[in-house]
Amino acid sequence: MSATTGTRGKRWIEHWDPEDESFWESTGKRIARRNLWFSVFAEHVGFSIWTLWSVMVLFMGPEYGLSAADKFLLVSTPTLVGALMRLPYTFAVAKFGGRNWTIISAALLLIPTVLAAVVLEPGTSLTTFMVVAALGGVGGGNFASSMTNINTFYPERLKGAALGLNAGGGNLGVAAIQLIGLLVISTAGATEPRLVLYIYIPLIVLAAAFAWRYMDNLATVKGDTKAMREVVKDSHTWVMSFLYIGTFGSFIGYSFAFGLVLQNQFGRSPLQAAAVTFLGPLLGSFSRPAGGWLADRLGGAKVTFATFVGMALATGVLILASNTNSLALFTVAFIVLFVLTGVGNGSTYKMIPAIFRVKAKAAIESGADKTAELLKARKLSGALIGLAGAIGALGGLFINLAFRQSFADTKSGVPAFVAFLAFYGVCFAVTWAVYLRKPAAETSQRGLALAHAEV
Known part of the structure; x- marks a missing residue:
């Protein structure tokens, strides 16, 4: 059996049944892999443009007339817009087709990138910078549409690995643009930020061109607003969604803020800051699949609980390092915090389908139709993944606004870290109370008796 095309053109696949093993082995696997790799590339570039201003601010010296608080406000702007874009991007795949929307969403990245090249010079107002940075938020939406699209190509038994590759490859875009920023600063100096943009403009064009040439639309994909x-x-x-604010929100928020904190709290030069800022997002991206792997073996709730405890401890070390002015201890603790955010990203995403599987199992044991309940569980899981992704990204906004206020008031990040420490304490308490506390699990009427083992 092979995929068939219909009247809408050869890039529209009308028949797609990845659960049919003969179809998968003969046709589906090859097509799905091709779409996965080009989706990863487009999403990777999208993440880079979303976090573009975490690099641009390293080039913006005193001649730009921006305070530390101004710069934290600037990097907060694309974080907010990217979070808001994730919901409409989730539904865009069903509306326009996965291939078509990848082309459109990749091409849209040219707008903030070209405009940044136009306005990036001393004398430009903060308002202008914020408008251009806000446009860069479209890159944050690419994650949602890419995950939604790839989810439709793979059978249930392989979705975890495929989505893990897709998410990890996208997250690496944060580290990639920071590495390119380091390369430019170390070779051309801190006065040539446009070189970073000139590198990314052709990459954006390639992402759109590859999607046009090699990707496919699935006619079987339908929007499911009922599930949402x-x-x-x-x-x-x-x-x-609250827990994902703590994991992914921390990852993206710290990705924007790390270099600025090093410059403003420890007086590091742009080159010195850029030399280490890429390490956090890089290791945080690689640790995301590890979080999923650990969740498969130990339980998502247990891994998430341990992750938040670790994040609280690392934040405590950051406060100590700040108060003792220990750059080495601060840098190591911050990178450890990044790694833990990646682990938490993987474990929380694993918890979502497990929660609905528990509910489906309870309904089936009560006499409900097995096929219908399992289908419902998949639909609700997909809807929650999209919603949690959007809400979780808002955590990055909160982190940068907290740093902005902290540096404006005290010239230090310590008050912000104290707030983060308290927040992580609430997160591990919520995880324990809802998913691990045995009395709650034993008395719940909604399937949570199994949550501590399966979620």
């Missing part, structure tokens, strides 16, 4: 309406009524939606 249903999932927002579930209390677990808001618990998991």
Whole structure:
């Protein structure tokens, strides 16, 4: 059996059944892999443009007339827009087709990149910089549409690995642009930020061109607004979204802020800051699959709980290092914190489908139709992944606004770190109370008796 095309053109696949093993082996696997790799590339570039201003601010010296608080406000702007873009991008795949939307979303990245090259010079107002940075937020939406698209290509048994590769490859875009920023600063100096943009403009064109040439649309993909309406009524939606603020929100927020904190708290030069800032996002991206792997073996809730405890401890070390002015201890603790955010990203995403599997199992044991309940679980999981991804990204906004206020008030990041420490304490307490506390698990009527083992 092979994939078939219909009247809409050869890039539209009308028949797609990855659960049919003969179809998968003969046709599906080859097509799915091709779409995966080019989706990863487009998403990778999208993440780079989303976090572009975490690099640009390293080039913006005293001649730009911006304070530390101004720069934290500047990098907060694309974080907010990227988070808001994730919801419409989730539904865009069903509306326009996965290939078509990848072309469009990649091409849109040219707008903030070209405009940045135009306005990036001393004398430009903070408002102008913020408008251009806000446009860069479209890159944050690429993650949602890319994950939604690739999810439709793979059978259930392989989705974890495929989505892990897709997410990890996208997250690496943060480290990639920071490495390119380091290369430019170390070779051309801190006065040539446009070189970073000139490198990325052709990469954006390639991402759109590869999607046009090699990717496919699946006609079988339908938008499911009903699942989204249903999932927002579930209390677990808001618990998991809150936890994802703590994991992914921390990852993206610290990715924007790390270099600025090193410059403003420890007086590091642009080159000195750029030399280490890429390490955090790089290791945090690589640790994301490890979080999923650990969750498979130990349980997602246990791994998430341990991750938040570790994040709280690392934040405590950051406070100590700040108060003792220990750059080495501060840098190591910050990088450890990045690694833990990656582990938490993987474990929380593993918890989402497990929660709905528990509920489906309880419904089936009560006499409900097995096929219908499992299908419902998949739909609700997909809806929650999209919603949690959008809400979680808002954590990056909160982190940068906290740093902005902290440096404006005290010229130090310590008050912000104290707030983060308290927040991580709430996160591990919530994880324990909802998913690990045995009395709650034993008395719950909604399947949480199995949550501590499966979630």
